[in-house]
Amino acid sequence: MTLKGDNYSVEFIKPSNKIVFRGVLRLQGKEHYQEIYDLLIKSIALAESVLSIDMSKLEFLNSSGISSLCLFAIYLRDVPGKRVIITGSNSISWQAKSLNNLLKFTDKIQLTLV
Amino acid sequence: MENLDPDKIRSSIDSLLKDNGPLRAIYDSAETVEQLVGLTRNLMQVVDSTQRDLADLRLMHESTLDHATNVENELEEKNARITELTQKLRKYLPDALYDQVMGGRLEAESPHQRKRLTILFSDIVGFTTLTDHLEPEMLSELLNSYLDAMAGLVNKWGGVIDKFIGDAVMVFFGDRDGANIQLETEKCVLMALEMQQQMSLLRQRWSENGLPGDLRMRIGINTGYCTLGNFGSEKRMDYTIIGGQVNAASRLEHLAPPGGILISGSTYLLVKDKLECLPRGSIALKGIHHEVDTYEVIRQHDVNSPCTYLDETEHGFQLRALHFDKTTASRIEREELRVACQRALQIIESLDADSLDSSAADEALDPATQLEQVREEGAP
Numbered sequence: 001m002t003l004k005g006d007n008y009s010v011e012f013i014k015p016s017n018k019i020v021f022r023g024v025l026r027l028q029g030k031e032h033y034q035e036i037y038d039l040l041i042k043s044i045a046l047a048e049s050v051l052s053i054d055m056s057k058l059e060f061l062n063s064s065g066i067s068s069l070c071l072f073a074i075y076l077r078d079v080p081g082k083r084v085i086i087t088g089s090n091s092i093s094w095q096a097k098s099l100n101n102l103l104k105f106t107d108k109i110q111l112t113l114v
Numbered sequence: 115m116e117n118l119d120p121d122k123i124r125s126s127i128d129s130l131l132k133d134n135g136p137l138r139a140i141y142d143s144a145e146t147v148e149q150l151v152g153l154t155r156n157l158m159q160v161v162d163s164t165q166r167d168l169a170d171l172r173l174m175h176e177s178t179l180d181h182a183t184n185v186e187n188e189l190e191e192k193n194a195r196i197t198e199l200t201q202k203l204r205k206y207l208p209d210a211l212y213d214q215v216m217g218g219r220l221e222a223e224s225p226h227q228r229k230r231l232t233i234l235f236s237d238i239v240g241f242t243t244l245t246d247h248l249e250p251e252m253l254s255e256l257l258n259s260y261l262d263a264m265a266g267l268v269n270k271w272g273g274v275i276d277k278f279i280g281d282a283v284m285v286f287f288g289d290r291d292g293a294n295i296q297l298e299t300e301k302c303v304l305m306a307l308e309m310q311q312q313m314s315l316l317r318q319r320w321s322e323n324g325l326p327g328d329l330r331m332r333i334g335i336n337t338g339y340c341t342l343g344n345f346g347s348e349k350r351m352d353y354t355i356i357g358g359q360v361n362a363a364s365r366l367e368h369l370a371p372p373g374g375i376l377i378s379g380s381t382y383l384l385v386k387d388k389l390e391c392l393p394r395g396s397i398a399l400k401g402i403h404h405e406v407d408t409y410e411v412i413r414q415h416d417v418n419s420p421c422t423y424l425d426e427t428e429h430g431f432q433l434r435a436l437h438f439d440k441t442t443a444s445r446i447e448r449e450e451l452r453v454a455c456q457r458a459l460q461i462i463e464s465l466d467a468d469s470l471d472s473s474a475a476d477e478a479l480d481p482a483t484q485l486e487q488v489r490e491e492g493a494p
Contacts, residue, residue, distance in 0.1 A: 060185075093188050098177070105170070
């Protein structure tokens with residue numbers, strides 16, 4: 001399942017329990033992120049125990065986008081038996097700083113920076 | 115629970131909920147102590163949940179603020195980097211192209227335009243032969259010091275370096291918005307004079323460093339309408355000028371004497387008040403239908419002198435060396451000479467006005483007889 005916009009794509013690869021974010025995400029407001037949020041919720045439901053989220057190819061994410069990820073972290077807290085591994089990139093400076101904040105919401109998220 | 119005094123409980127609740135009408139109404143609906151306890155338990159659960167939500171909201175707010183700050187800082191760093199790069203870019207791009215790129219007008223504007231420009235070509239005589247004899251390191255030192263000096267002068271005089279072709283330099287003036295072609299051309303030719311002076315200094319330096327010290331530079335300058343714009347392929351564009359006038363400037367450079375500056379008649383007309391030039395005949399140039407007058411630039415005029423061939427001084431004037439060839443002299447040159455001679459005569463006649471006026475007979479004599487008569491009289 002793939003969501004595509006002008007400069008971005010979010011792809012759920014079910015066989016490998018993986019979501020891949022690519023490009024530049026600068027949608028306006030929480031409501032425009034609803035589709036992506038719903039995909040995250042659906043993916044965690046379909047995934048086996050661990051869902052991988054690869055953000056290393058996401059060059060830019062605006063504030064509304066990080067808020068949606070925070071909401072997903074809060075949601076994940078109450079999903080039994082599921083964990084998430086987020087992969088970010090050290091070469092995209094916002095990722096090292098901002099993705100780390102998601103760990104404050106739940107211990108079910110693990111962050112790897114490559 | 116039976117020991118609890120319902121009135122005391124109600125009194126406590128009244129004081130707690132005095133400002134909360136809806137909650138007070140719920141408590142008022144409780145008839146027994148058990149119902150009051152149940153309501154309080156529910157309320158505490160709501161409070162707990164609300165506190166958790168509030169903590170999450172605070173965390174979300176902080177995370178979003180952190181992220182926004184990170185992105186803003188990154189943006190600022192990138193802006194600073196872009197500013198640094200654009201400042202560097204500015205040195206390499208013509209002003210007009212830089213403005214087009216930075217103003218986002220590159221796509222919108224017509225890719226080519228016609229402009230009246232003054233074009234300069236220069237090269238070192240015999241440089242190609244030299245490349246076969248010199249070690250690459252020495253050649254590199256020689257070429258870099260030469261191009262560096264010339265580029266510095268172009269920058270100083272406000273020209274645009276179109277390209278370096280080995281030891282050859284192609285420069286043009288007049289591309290700025292609202293440029294005055296006369297001023298731009300004067301700057302171009304004055305720059306050429308400074309380039310030749312700079313070349314003398316370089317020759318001295320090269321000689322001291324064991325490099326060839328006898329190299330001479332030729333310069334050709336022409337003024338005319340050129341096609342200016344971006345030429346090339348989709349992936350590699352050059353902001354350059356093309357046209358017959360550009361070729362003419364290149365041809366003038368090839369015809370210039372070593373160490374000299376050869377300019378066309380159209381350039382000469384724009385600088386003749388500022389620079390002393392000698393006519394060098396007319397030449398036929400490919401792409402230009404008529405013959406082109408050529409002039410060799412000698413030096414900058416005395417700023418107080420109104421004529422090309424005449425420098426007026428406090429006590430009279432000084433005529434410059436005249437090289438008049440009636441077979442090659444152009445109309446411009448003839449006019450220049452006529453003006454210089456007339457001005458010289460005016461100055462002489464103003465001194466002798468009284469004596470000339472006193473002898474009406476003198477007027478009938480031809481100039482040679484007049485001169486002989488004055489000599490015989492021994493007049494001062």
